Amino acid sequence: MGIPAGSLNQRVSILHNVEAGQDSFGAQQTDWQVLTTIWANVLFKNGSQMMNANREQSDLVASVRVRLNKNIKSDMRLQYRNDVYDIHSIFPSQDRSYMDIVIKTINPETEA
Template sequence: MTLEAGSLNRRVKLQRLVETQDDDTGAISKTWQEVATVWANVRYLNGVETLKADTTISAAKVSIRIRFRADVVAKWRVVYALTNFNILAVLPDAQGREYVDLACDTGANEG
């Protein structure tokens, strides 16, 4: 399967969680650091609403295809259209090394 450039029609940000320790207090703080902005194909697979802690939360499952990168890991997140998507699995095109599919969802976690 050949990856067509026209199918990558959305800009997304790849971010990783970085922990830093304050030299004075020793407190650990977590921040998201941008790794790259890349072209992607974003496909919404499904969405649900759930009840969590007496609050309705919407969640969506999304597949995001980007050009092949060997550095993306499931601890990262994707930011698209003001939404943070948690990367659940990184599914590379191991044979052709043309693309990587990122299985993602929205929901409550560090993203």
């Protein structure tokens, strides 16, 4: 079945966490680096407001459709334009020609 090339009209980068040496105390440092840049179709679904520790926090969720890429994992991040998102889940299509990646705004408490 496949996915029409014309529908993949936006560029996204997949980021992975790599070791970046040690700090002055000897603790391991990590950094997010671009693994690959690919064509995608980005669809923002909702922007719900959530209450978290007596403060309002925006929780933005989007779906990103890309050609199937087995190197993309849910512990990675996705950069779209100038914003970086956590990859929440990955759903391959039934025919394995593409996959939908669900992304969410990065939670500051889990920021590495």
